[in-house]
Amino acid sequence: MLVILWIVGALVAIAVLAMFLVPMFIDEQALLDMAQEQVQTQTGGELVVEGNTELSFFPRFGLRLEGTSLSLPAQTEYDPDIEASIAELDVGLSLLPLLSGNVDVGTIVIAGVTADITEPQALPPAPEPRPIMSDREWEKRGEVIRQTKEQERQRQLNEGGGVSGIAVLAEAIQIEDITVIQRTRDGELSNEIRIAALTLTDVNTRNEPMQLEGALTVLGDGSTAPLDIALDGAIRIASDFSKIEIQDLQTEVIGALTKPVESALNGTFVMTPAKADFTLSASLPGGDVTGQLVWSALESPEIKLDINTARLDADQIQPAPPPASAATGSAPAAEAPPATTPAGSEAGISAPVPLPVGPLRDLDLEMRVAADELIAGGQTISDAQVFMRVLDGVANIDYIRGVLHQGQLDTRVILNARRPVIEAEVEGGLKGVNMDLLLASMGNTDAASGRIEMGWDLETEGISADDLMAALDGDVSASGQDLILQKVSVQGLICSAVALVNKIPPIAGLPTNTPITDLSLAVDFDEGMGDIEKLRFSTPGVELKGSGDINLSSMDFGFRMEGQVNNEIMEVSPLCVIDQRYAGVDWPVDCTGNLASESGATCQVDVASIAEQILKNEAQQQMQDTIEEKASSFIKKLFGD
Secondary structure (H helix, E strand, C coil), X not given: CHHXXXXXXXXXXXXXXXXXXXXXXXXXXXXXXXXXXXXXXXXXXXXXXXXXXXXXXXXXXXXXXXXXXXXXXXXXXXXXXXXXXXXXXXXXXXXXXXXXXXXXXXXXXXXXXXXXXXCCCCCCCCCCCCCCCCHHHHHHHHHHHHHHHHHHHHHHHHHCCCCCCCEEEEEEEEEEEEEEEEECCCCCEEEEEEEEEEEEEEEECXXXXXXXXXXXXXXXXXXXXXXXXXXXXXXXXXXXXXXXXXXXXXXXEECCECCCEEEEEEEEEXXXXXXXXXXXXXXXXXXXXXXXXXXXXXXXXXXXXXXXXXEEEHHHCCECXXXXXXXXXXXXXXXXXXXXXXXXXXXXXXXCCECCCHXXXXXXXXXXXXEEEEEECCEEEEEEEEEEEEECCEEEEEEEEEEECCEEEEEEEEEECCCCCEEEEEEEEEEEEEHHHHHHHCCCCCCEEEEEEEEEEEEEEECEHHHHHHCCEEEEEEEEEEEEECCCXXXXXXXXXXXXXXXXXXXXXXXXXXXXXXEEEEEEEECCEEEEEEEEEEECCEEEEEXXXXXXXXXXXXXXXXXXXXXXXXXXXXXXXXXXXXXXXXXXXXXXXXXXXXXXXXXXXXXXXXXXXHHHHHHHHHXXXXXXHHHHXXXXXXXXX
């Protein structure tokens, strides 16, 4: 027994002695020269170590480098140039845990790293432009993509995603002061990312929690607001590396929107097949949302979103303004060149901005939104339900449902981005909407009250929002009962016209609004211009019908109504007398206005036309009376009394 103990003790002593003696016989410079030679051989680059180099074997195997730089010049005109430097790299490895199949690296420190990447001087020849495909070709393309995805999923499942092996342990990984700079081929800054600090503690592959904390800044090229991102949460890595679990990862993003965005993320990323399934909660400028995010990284993005929110104001979700330097440039204001207008364009009119529909052509998305209150375009929808599907370049919003201005909204939208010119269709209706609230949301207050029903079936095409509005085709209809038109009285206008025709003083005490017992409207849009084909209007004592037009670009409208007036108008005022002279007379009423104006519509009766008709009727009656009198006299003379 004593012999065995002696042998073990001797072996331990030899091992300890070796840990001290081996470094005395290792030439660190020779190792560095070997590393530099390998970098030169393998990449054509240059490795330079200007600071201290330390190599240790006890109590752990360690490597420390200071003042290291790496230059990787482009091998061809299609390769980027890379210049990198690192102020400090410190890594250690415990030797004894290796005997049990574990890797314990202690604390890894990476600090003061700068990477300067210049894009290739030339780009590979561009592929042939994608031909404009038919709908059937798009569908075939989608089927091929989906088959490829499924095959890849099966391959990954068959191969397995995990790798069994050595457990990796570390006290922490510390990353500090990291800067990545991307430049154009001309040397201009295109993007810059700075990592102030990023720390991962209790590093392990035992599926035990690891704490992640850090902050980074995305500066871009200076034309957009910088993004400040803070991270704080925990992650787990499975022992076979098959999945990564994220636990309550708190993030704060400042600079993307006008107000900070805070979110919390929980979920799992599975290696095979590559898929992420997260629950999220976010605090946006327009409200708080919760939901489910499912993402797949095969061939083209596959995303499923299920979002719930109490209140979401989409109008408040606006990108942050660009920095002042980007708007004014680096030159002093006094030296700025005068603004010029491109040839062929009018001063003050900017070119239309194309709609950002490019991602739709390669996106596979399914999204559901449920909101107690959803605000978009200044309109508030209560109990909102939205379902959207994007597939093969077409976005189908199967339904947008909810309560809008106390009415029930139900509409669907199709956006086809398969071809350069976008095609859009919208179909739906709005039942029982409060007219007063609807017009008020458009800036026209106290214009009308009551409830109406609306329906629409429209289509358009273009590359910008202005194009879509200018090319709008289709039908819009509306109807309502028991409405009140404020600020204008058709009955009052007619009674005032009666007073003028009858040559009596103006009638006092006339109403200032118009009760509408029945209203129907039909508008046919053609290239953004609306033709009011049918307009029927009923108020006590007046039945009118007419036509007109509406311009969607300016929101201006105008229409002319004509109809008959009956004795019920006398209920407005006893002085408003409709006698026999008005029989068969059409009462023309002309109205103009702007849907977005607070002044509403301005209407007036064409008194001259009424007077002309009355005079014509009276002349005809006088002629008829004269003819009848002469005929009677002739008969008397011919046949006697």
